[in-house]
Amino acid sequence: MHARLIDSTLREGSQAVVPYLSCDQKAAVIAGLGRIGVEEIELGHAVTELAYGSEPLAELMAIAARTAPGARRAIWCRARAQDIRTAAALGPEVVSFALPISDRHLATRLHKDRSWALDQIGRLVGVAREAGVGYVSIGLEDATRADPGFLAEVSACAQVAGADRLRIPDTVGICSPAQLAQLVRSVKAHFGAQLGVHVHNDFGMATAGAVAALEAGADWADVSVLGLGERAGISRLEEVAAWLSLRAGCHYDLLAARQTAEMLSGWVSRPIGAQDPVIGSGIFTAESGLHVAGLAADPANYEPYPPELVGAKRSLRIGRNSGRAAVAAIVPEAGDELLTMTARVRAEAARRDRALSPEELQALREDCARRPA
The missing domain is CATH 3.20.20.70 (Aldolase class I)
Incomplete structure (x- = not known):
């Protein structure tokens, strides 16, 4: 063409x-x-x-x-x-x-x-x-x-x-x-x-x-x-x-x-929406457990092109809809505490009514390590 x-x-x-x-x-x-x-x-x-x-x-x-x-x-x-x-x-x-x-x-x-x-x-x-x-x-x-x-x-x-x-x-x-x-x-x-x-x-x-x-x-x-x-x-x-x-x-x-x-x-005065194609700030952010696990395995599973091509960055989040595969992808060091970590992530995200920030996730990981279920 x-x-x-x-x-x-x-x-x-x-x-x-x-x-x-x-x-x-x-x-x-x-x-x-x-x-x-x-x-x-x-x-x-x-x-x-x-x-x-x-x-x-x-x-x-x-x-x-x-x-x-x-x-x-x-x-x-x-x-x-x-x-x-x-x-x-x-x-x-x-x-x-x-x-x-x-x-x-x-x-x-x-x-x-x-x-x-x-x-x-x-x-x-x-x-x-x-x-x-x-x-x-x-x-x-x-x-x-x-x-x-x-x-x-x-x-x-x-x-x-x-x-x-x-x-x-x-x-x-x-x-x-x-x-x-x-x-x-x-x-x-x-x-x-x-x-x-x-x-x-x-x-x-x-x-x-x-x-x-x-x-x-x-x-x-x-x-x-x-x-x-x-x-x-x-x-x-x-x-x-x-x-x-x-x-x-x-x-x-x-x-x-x-x-x-x-x-x-x-x-x-025409704001760019977070989900606007190509230039939106949130189009490479994923929280769904299925998508997070798939992206961790191979970004091409759920991305039509790498974010770097349009000056963006990928951001993977976990929250109340995240499963073990998604948590393992984001927190690979969870190891034997994976089940506990997953349950805690879901509960904490539900309490906060949003996905967890990297800092909150790290604090939760450290707490799980100190007090395993």
Whole structure:
């Protein structure tokens, strides 16, 4: 699988209802993305440049060139000629414009029809080329709710226009991974250049959807750190990068992903849950007797990857559900006192209503040694 990631933390993530990032914080995020090894960074909206002048994005462009030289720089804009020219003037490697193609969006947002949308594709790709854009990406907004026949027509039109990439957004997160994979295969039948996906997480399927799309032949998947974005966000960078690195032979720095997520978490007041995949502090902590004994025998019994790969540590606990095998794994010196030790562990953990700390366990071990049953 030759999968690549577009990070949209500074574009899609800026649409989340969170504290705004300063330029210095954005610079730190860009540097983190450079260390992770994402292939493309979406630095922001051209519409912001129209409203506030060119300095903020121009500065981010320069920062990205210095601190993430391995990543292509991309600017997002609306399907408007002036937006595209503004984006192109900044000199990014990629300009992406978003064109709604569902009947709902065309009619209620833009008061346009399908013919108008088809006309825009060739016209706006031409505007981008005239402005010097080397790589033109078209986001087909609300593609998963568009008429399948019209989506095919749009894809063929983009092929004729010479677009370099189509992005299929699941704008409201309603597509199952299997449905998204089928959509990717369908679009590829009409569009021979590169294909990307932008998956929202409204039903908790964004990471699975991105992976399924990549397995089905998509070349790119949009992600953001912590999944930051509208509503429930989009595919999480740390999750997709970890799966691609550990299961699909890609190479991303997962320790850098963890560090960048932890850094951003504090700035945007989005705490990382202890059980959050890949970066949660508790995902390598086990108390169940069966799991503790199995992990002690061979960590691969109950871990999909070693904790060190994501900058974590394994922690084995024993408590009221622990059996002799688990206690023996954690306290191998228990020896003849194993039965007594196990009973004492269960009773003490039940009394405290939690697993025992290493210090409490050691004190219990010493007490058992002094007063065997």
